[in-house]
Amino acid sequence: MAHRSERYPALKLARKAAAFVNKGLSLIGLEIIRTSANRMEMFAALARVRQHEFPIKSVIDIGAAEGKWSAKAMAIFPDCRFLAIEPLEEQKAALDALKKRKQNFDYALCAAGEIDQSTAYLNVTADLDGSTIAGADGQARRIPVRTIDGLIAEKNLPGPYLIKFDTHGYEIPILNGAAKTLKNTEVIVMEAYNFQITPHALRFHEMCSRLEEIGFRCFDIADPIVRKYDKAFWQMDLFFSQKNNKIFTKNGYQ
Numbered sequence: 001m002a003h004r005s006e007r008y009p010a011l012k013l014a015r016k017a018a019a020f021v022n023k024g025l026s027l028i029g030l031e032i033i034r035t036s037a038n039r040m041e042m043f044a045a046l047a048r049v050r051q052h053e054f055p056i057k058s059v060i061d062i063g064a065a066e067g068k069w070s071a072k073a074m075a076i077f078p079d080c081r082f083l084a085i086e087p088l089e090e091q092k093a094a095l096d097a098l099k100k101r102k103q104n105f106d107y108a109l110c111a112a113g114e115i116d117q118s119t120a121y122l123n124v125t126a127d128l129d130g131s132t133i134a135g136a137d138g139q140a141r142r143i144p145v146r147t148i149d150g151l152i153a154e155k156n157l158p159g160p161y162l163i164k165f166d167t168h169g170y171e172i173p174i175l176n177g178a179a180k181t182l183k184n185t186e187v188i189v190m191e192a193y194n195f196q197i198t199p200h201a202l203r204f205h206e207m208c209s210r211l212e213e214i215g216f217r218c219f220d221i222a223d224p225i226v227r228k229y230d231k232a233f234w235q236m237d238l239f240f241s242q243k244n245n246k247i248f249t250k251n252g253y254q
Contacts, residue, residue: 042069045222045239046076046189049162052247054186056080058157060148062112062174063166063191065129066094070105073164080104081157087111087122087143088131106155113145114173120145132168134198147177159184166191169201175214188216188240194233204238216240219247 049056059077061070064084074082084095084107095107111120111133122143123135131138148163163178163185165171171190175182188211192204202210208218220239227234241247 040222040224042222042237043072043076045220045237046073048220049187049239050076052241054162054241055160056162056186057159058083058152058161060152060157060161060163060181061085062148062164063168064091064095064107065166066091067098067105067107069164069166071098071102074102074104077162080162081106083107083151083155083157085110085112085146085148085151088124088128090128108146108151108155110144110146111170112148112151112167112174112177113170114147114176115145116147116150116177118145119143130168132198133170134200135168136198148174149178149180152181160186162187162189164189169193169196169198171202171207172200172210175210182214186241189222190238190240191235192238193235204236207238211240212243215243217243217245217248219245 056077058081059070059073061067061073061082061084064070064086065088067084067086070082070084074080082102082105084098084105086095086107087110089109092109095109099105099107111122113120113133119142120133121140122131122133123138124131124141125135125138152161159181161181161184163181165174165188167174168191178185190207190211192207193201194204196203211217217240218238219241222237222239224236225234226232
C-alpha cells in the first residue's frame with residue numbers, strides 16, 4: 001500500500017515544507033512537532049496534556065541527558081520554567097549551551113534521590129544512555145544526589161509542576177524525596193518497564209499501584225517499545241495526574 005503522503009500530494013508538500021521550516025528553526029533551538037490527537041508518541045501525548053489545560057508553571061526533567069526532551073517540550077509549554085536534572089558530567093556542555101539559548105531553562109548536575117546533599121554510585125555505560133544507579137553494567141562512579149524538594153526550593157521554581165522521569169529503575173527514592181513537590185504536581189511522565197531492570201525497580205503495573213497510593217492515576221501512554229532480541233514488550237511512558245482530576249469523572253468512551 002502506498003504511503004499516505006504518496007496518495008495525498010498536498011500532505012507530501014506540507015511535510016516537505018515543515019522539514020524546510022524546521023531546518024531554519026533548528027538554528028534557534030525550535031522545531032515544528034506533529035501532534036495528531038491519536039498518536040502514541042511522546043510529544044503528541046504532551047500536546048494532549050496541554051489540551052487538558054493543566055495549570056503547569058514548571059517542568060522538571062529528571063534524567064535529562066543533553067536536554068533534547070526539554071528543548072522539544074518548550075515548544076508545547078513555552079511559558080513554563082524548565083529544570084533539567086542529569087548526573088553525567090559528559091552532558092554538561094550540551095546543557096550549558098541550552099541554558100545559554102533559553103532563559104527559562106536551568107539544570108542541576110546531579111542525580112535526584114531521597115536524601116538531599118548525599119551521594120550514590122552510578123553505573124556509567126559506554127553509550128551513556130543505559131547508565132543506572134545500582135545497575136549491572138558499566139563503570140561505577142560516585143555522584144552527588146539532591147532531592148526534588150530541595151532543588152525546587154533552591155531554584156525557587158513555581159508550581160504546579162510536571163515531572164518527567166527517565167531514571168532506569170530509581171524512581172522510588174526520587175518520589176520519596178519529592179513528597180512536598182508532589183502535593184503541587186499536576187502531571188507525572190514516568191518511563192516504566194515490563195521487566196525488573198534493577199533489584200529495586202518496579203514494573204509498570206506496580207508503578208501504577210504505587211502512584212495510586214500517593215494520589216495519582218494513569219490517563220495516557222506514549223512510546224511503547226519492544227526489546228531488540230525477542231520483541232517482547234519492554235517499556236513505555238505513562239502519564240499520571242491527580243486522582244481527583246476531571247479526566248476521571250467520566251468512565252464512558254464517547
